[in-house]
Amino acid sequence: MNTRNAAIPRSLSAIRDRLAEGAQMTERGDKIWRVGESRGEGNPDGPWSLSRRQLFMGAGGVVLASTLAGCGGSAPAPSGGTNTTGAAGTPKRGGNFRLGVTGGGSKDMMDGQNIVTKPDQARLLTAFETLLTFDDNYQLQTDGLAESVEADNPKQYTIRIRDGIEFQNGKPFTADDVIYSLQRIGTEKNGLTGFAATATMDIKNLKKVDDRTVRLPLLSPDSTIPQTLASYTFGMVPVGYDKFSGDVSTQIGTGCYKLKSFTPGQESVHERNPNYWRGDGSPWFDTVTITDFNDSTAQLNALKGGQIDAMTDVPAGQVDSTKASGVGVLISQTGGWIPLCMAIDMPPFDDPKVRQAFRLIIDRQACLEQIGNGYGQIANDLYAPFDEGYDKSLPQREQDIEQAKSLLKQAGKEGLSVDLHTTNGAAGMVELASVFASQARQAGVNVTVKNDPNYYGDSYLKLAFSVDFWGTRGYLNQVQQGSLPNSPYNETHWPPKSGPGSNFEDLYHQALAETDTNKRIDIQHQMQKYEYDLGGYIIPYFNALIDGYASNVQGLSPSKGTLNLAGFGHGFRTIWFA
Amino acid sequence: MKWLRGGGIWGFIVRRLLLGILVLFLVSVIVFAGTQALGDPARAILGRDATPDRLAALQAQLHLDQNVVGQYVQWLSGLLHGSFGTSLASQQPVSQLLGPRLVSSIVLVVISAVISIPLSIVIGSYAALHREKKFDTIVSNVMLGLASMPEFVTALLLVILFSTNIFHALPSISPVPPGHRAWEYPDELILPVATLVIAVTPYVSRIMRASMIEVLESDYVEMARLKGLSERTVLYRHALPNAIGPVFQVTAISLAYLAGGIVIIEYVFNYPGIGSALVDAVTNHDIPVVQALAVLIAGLYVVLNLLADVATILVTPRLRTRL
Numbered sequence: 001m002n003t004r005n006a007a008i009p010r011s012l013s014a015i016r017d018r019l020a021e022g023a024q025m026t027e028r029g030d031k032i033w034r035v036g037e038s039r040g041e042g043n044p045d046g047p048w049s050l051s052r053r054q055l056f057m058g059a060g061g062v063v064l065a066s067t068l069a070g071c072g073g074s075a076p077a078p079s080g081g082t083n084t085t086g087a088a089g090t091p092k093r094g095g096n097f098r099l100g101v102t103g104g105g106s107k108d109m110m111d112g113q114n115i116v117t118k119p120d121q122a123r124l125l126t127a128f129e130t131l132l133t134f135d136d137n138y139q140l141q142t143d144g145l146a147e148s149v150e151a152d153n154p155k156q157y158t159i160r161i162r163d164g165i166e167f168q169n170g171k172p173f174t175a176d177d178v179i180y181s182l183q184r185i186g187t188e189k190n191g192l193t194g195f196a197a198t199a200t201m202d203i204k205n206l207k208k209v210d211d212r213t214v215r216l217p218l219l220s221p222d223s224t225i226p227q228t229l230a231s232y233t234f235g236m237v238p239v240g241y242d243k244f245s246g247d248v249s250t251q252i253g254t255g256c257y258k259l260k261s262f263t264p265g266q267e268s269v270h271e272r273n274p275n276y277w278r279g280d281g282s283p284w285f286d287t288v289t290i291t292d293f294n295d296s297t298a299q300l301n302a303l304k305g306g307q308i309d310a311m312t313d314v315p316a317g318q319v320d321s322t323k324a325s326g327v328g329v330l331i332s333q334t335g336g337w338i339p340l341c342m343a344i345d346m347p348p349f350d351d352p353k354v355r356q357a358f359r360l361i362i363d364r365q366a367c368l369e370q371i372g373n374g375y376g377q378i379a380n381d382l383y384a385p386f387d388e389g390y391d392k393s394l395p396q397r398e399q400d401i402e403q404a405k406s407l408l409k410q411a412g413k414e415g416l417s418v419d420l421h422t423t424n425g426a427a428g429m430v431e432l433a434s435v436f437a438s439q440a441r442q443a444g445v446n447v448t449v450k451n452d453p454n455y456y457g458d459s460y461l462k463l464a465f466s467v468d469f470w471g472t473r474g475y476l477n478q479v480q481q482g483s484l485p486n487s488p489y490n491e492t493h494w495p496p497k498s499g500p501g502s503n504f505e506d507l508y509h510q511a512l513a514e515t516d517t518n519k520r521i522d523i524q525h526q527m528q529k530y531e532y533d534l535g536g537y538i539i540p541y542f543n544a545l546i547d548g549y550a551s552n553v554q555g556l557s558p559s560k561g562t563l564n565l566a567g568f569g570h571g572f573r574t575i576w577f578a
Numbered sequence: 579m580k581w582l583r584g585g586g587i588w589g590f591i592v593r594r595l596l597l598g599i600l601v602l603f604l605v606s607v608i609v610f611a612g613t614q615a616l617g618d619p620a621r622a623i624l625g626r627d628a629t630p631d632r633l634a635a636l637q638a639q640l641h642l643d644q645n646v647v648g649q650y651v652q653w654l655s656g657l658l659h660g661s662f663g664t665s666l667a668s669q670q671p672v673s674q675l676l677g678p679r680l681v682s683s684i685v686l687v688v689i690s691a692v693i694s695i696p697l698s699i700v701i702g703s704y705a706a707l708h709r710e711k712k713f714d715t716i717v718s719n720v721m722l723g724l725a726s727m728p729e730f731v732t733a734l735l736l737v738i739l740f741s742t743n744i745f746h747a748l749p750s751i752s753p754v755p756p757g758h759r760a761w762e763y764p765d766e767l768i769l770p771v772a773t774l775v776i777a778v779t780p781y782v783s784r785i786m787r788a789s790m791i792e793v794l795e796s797d798y799v800e801m802a803r804l805k806g807l808s809e810r811t812v813l814y815r816h817a818l819p820n821a822i823g824p825v826f827q828v829t830a831i832s833l834a835y836l837a838g839g840i841v842i843i844e845y846v847f848n849y850p851g852i853g854s855a856l857v858d859a860v861t862n863h864d865i866p867v868v869q870a871l872a873v874l875i876a877g878l879y880v881v882l883n884l885l886a887d888v889a890t891i892l893v894t895p896r897l898r899t900r901l
Contacts, residue, residue: 105667105858105861105862106665106667106668106670106675106855106858106859106862106864106867107667107668107862108668245669261756261757263756263757264668264670265668265850265855265858266753266755266756266850267753267755267756291753291848292848293848294844294845294848294854294857294858295845295846295848297734297845297846298750298751298845298846298847298848299848301737301741301742301750301751301846302750302751302848304741304742304743304750305737305741305742305746305749305750305751306746307749307750307751325742325743
């Protein structure tokens with residue numbers, strides 16, 4: 001399958017929201033009461049070890065300060081963390097970095113807190129930065145605009161921003177800008193992608209303590225606030241900011257590059273911000289040019305022919321030939337997933353035996369080989385693999401046609417026929433449906449694939465059996481998005497209304513409020529056990545992002561985050577030309 | 579049918595223009611009806627965000643609250659005032675969005691036409707004059723081969739040959755930066771133009787050859803030769819003007835096809851023309867843009883056919899004198 005170029009859906013705001021939501025990658029980790037400057041030891045375990053074990057229990061007392069122990073090595077500047085592909089040599093100034101991105105179109109936009117297409121993600125990152133950041137190992141870091149984000153008590157955070165940061169036009173970055181930025185996201189009518197994640201914030205009562213300090217009260221306890229603040233759609237914008245509508249001088253952030261020109265559907269040009277606050281010589285390029293591509297063939301040709309310096313989403317089937325032509329390929333294992341979704345309250349899936357049987361029908365390895373060309377990691381019907389509460393002890397499900405048949409027989413559903421709805425949304429959605437349909441035939445189940453271009457507009461979330469896609473997230477954050485009765489995108493209609501698992505939402509709230517990491521992990525394991533036994537997701541594998549770059553591009557390294565090219569070279573900051 | 583005659587060539591042009599306007603009107607009705615069939619655009623645009631008030635607001639903005647005839651009249655009157663409306667996806671005026679792309683597409687088509695038409699006439703005539711000789715046999719077979727190749731195959735082969743794998747001489751893509759014109763980047767135009775020339779030349783030259791052979795065997799050419807006219811005069815004064823009529827027709831059809839069909843070329847070369855804009859607009863349910871492009875492309879067909887007919891009449895005394 002070689003439809004990586006379809007990785008970003010082209011239409012429908014629903015998919016757009018899903019894209020950005022999924023891309024928020026707010027990993028839930030510990031109960032973080034304090035995100036401080038201190039960093040712990042590096043995490044030597046492989047990419048699948050969940051690393052925030054080394055916690056410093058804080059000073060104790062009422063505040064329960066368990067400091068976030070940053071992991072995965074030092075701050076990602078300038079070489080971006082582990083496994084740097086081209087870190088040899090010191091960064092050099094100069095050049096025009098030309099990036100080709102598929103998935104754009106005339107609806108492209110620029111907003112420091114919103115995206116509709118994949119090129120918009122890259123564009124946002126040129127100019128806008130967040131209070132906290134994730135490193136390549138998907139661990140929270142305090143090398144963003146805030147020097148600390150601390151919980152004063154379970155229902156109040158204090159954000160302290162760095163001294164001396166200026167916007168690209170020389171205006172100082174102050175507490176007023178933080179308040180404006182958060183309130184802009186938290187105002188529903190602005191329709192920004194981060195809105196759902198502000199549900200627990202008491203947006204109206206944000207308070208400026210002094211020029212560098214903001215008090216953020218919460219409506220209910222929420223330990224995911226630091227992760228939310230590190231999501232890329234929580235960019236900090238100046239007071240009075242609004243999205244691009246023709247005037248480049250309105251797009252002022254604190255980031256590395258300043259907008260010079262922008263034509264939706266074609267290209268945007270960004271010039272170096274000479275006053276960038278980090279003072280380490282970055283950013284390195286003179287200009288960054290982001291060009292829209294309709295098609296990955298043209299993109300690959302342009303990269304091979306030297307007309308662009310990097311591209312998003314090399315088709316998995318062309319990795320070898322791309323490498324052979326002297327072009328670098330960056331493969332990043334992410335926590336993104338494409339599930340088959342069975343609605344647990346709709347026939348035939350209202351019978352747990354049928355769900356169980358379907359989960360035994362799928363050949364996960366074959367899916368990974370056929371759809372992902374082997375680039376990815378086998379999954380076990382559970383999501384959020386980078387969460388330290390991800391339960392690795394549950395046995396790996398394997399294909400078992402005989403048992404599936406017998407379960408279907410017990411349920412009185414032999415020779416079952418179902419429709420499986422999918423759409424040309426994210427790469428692999430249509431392919432997964434077809435592959436599953438052919439695997440189901442072995443168990444005597446007749447699956448009819450319905451590829452519906454209006455899937456996300458009309459019937460989404462109302463279907464018994466469908467395909468969807470999600471990005472990297474932490475467990476509790478993912479639960480909030482897709483597995484609670486009031487979740488915005490609950491395809492499986494989880495949890496059950498009665499019987500085992502019906503206390504799932506209570507467990508979720510307990511986990512959110514639990515301050516002891518081990519106890520919280522226990523609660524998460526209970527929740528995952530219910531989903532593993534009774535849930536509606538079939539998750540074959542976690543996909544990888546495959547990007548291409550010219551041989552003279554230095555500083556790129558694989559990242560677990562949702563965005564391409566390791567978060568577009570950390571906002572085009574940690575990459576340079578040799 | 580008297581009104582269909584008289585007035586000489588100008589009367590003919592005026593009549594054809596009026597007919598063309600009628601065709602465009604009918605096309606506009608069909609396009610409008612066709613885009614209605616896409617379903618409720620407001621719902622499609624909003625998707626999951628289709629809350630009742632946002633739906634109502636967007637429907638009012640799109641005039642969807644009026645009945646279908648009202649909507650059509652609204653749209654048509656805008657069209658007659660030169661306004662194609664506002665793009666739903668980008669919120670820009672459609673004319674502003676499509677203007678530069680239209681220019682880029684026209685540049686591509688015109689350059690291809692300027693190269694391929696004389697080339698085809700020369701190749702076709704030469705092959706006809708030396709019928710079943712070596713040149714004719716080779717060229718005929720090559721042309722047949724080229725004609726059977728889809729444009730994107732040609733395009734990719736050219737890219738592999740000249741820019742990515744074998745020679746690294748030419749740019750593999752042609753993204754005209756916004757605010758610039760396609761002709762400012764002549765090297766980027768070479769491969770797309772070459773692809774289009776390869777796509778069009780085989781058809782036109784084959785028609786030219788066939789037509790030329792027919793003319794060369796005609797009585798009046800034989801008469802001219804018997805009169806003792808030089809072969810040159812026979813060819814230029816007698817044969818060519820008569821042979822070229824069908825070529826205009828097939829050229830017009832080829833060019834009109836190119837105008838709507840270069841979308842594949844635009845994809846392969848990432849060239850910002852109207853073909854890719856059309857695909858983008860259809861996927862976005864951007865109805866004003868779809869309608870504008872459909873009418874533009876239909877208009878182009880009408881104009882090109884008219885030009886071809888006029889040219890044919892001008893070079894054909896028999897037709898010219900009948901007007």
